[in-house]
Amino acid sequence: MAKTPSSTPSTVETASEQPTVGKGRPTPTRREKEEARKRPLVSNDRAEARRKARADAQLQRDKARIGMANGDERYLPIRDRGPQKRYVRDYVDARFSFGEILIPLMFVVIILTFLPDPNVQAIGLIALWAFFIVAAADAVLLGFQVTRKLKAKFGEDRVEKVRWYAAMRALQLRMMRLPKPQVRRGAYPE
Incomplete structure (x- = not known):
């Protein structure tokens, strides 16, 4: 005789109301962690990555130039602070x-x-x-x-x-x- 779990409404309600113990998910394996960390050192689309890096650098330079021209202490050289x-x-x-x-x-x-x-x-x-x-x-x-x-x-x-x-x-x-x-x-x- 095989035991069959009784699925009564009272047992289902008590199981869902119990607080989860621990983190609530299984611990990832080492292989899964390594796969998640892997990313290419160089982007697949090098031209797009270069354009994005240049745009970001230009944005930072513009922000620093405007801040320095306005006398913002954060962007001034040390001699002017x-x-x-x-x-x-x-x-x-x-x-x-x-x-x-x-x-x-x-x-x-x-x-x-x-x-x-x-x-x-x-x-x-x-x-x-x-x-x-x-x-x-x-x-x-x-x-x-x-x-x-x-x-x-x-x-x-x-x-x-x-x-x-x-x-x-x-x-x-x-x-x-x-x-x-x-x-x-x-x-x-x-």
């Missing part, structure tokens, strides 16, 4: 610097060198050297001003050496500075 550097950038961007005119003046002098008159060429070069001296003096003065302002705002012991940073930013054309200027001219930081 921190509240003191932000203060220096804002201070330099708020004032007019003679160094901003330096690059356009160099183009004018280059054009003057093409003229056949040596007197015009000499006057252009002398004017350029004189302007170099004025721009350098302005950069030195800016370095002292910025250091004094930083000491007043952040304290004597928290001041970094930022004179060179301020001078290099002041010698660039305003529209070519990175990060982009965040303040208008005359709106000095407090």
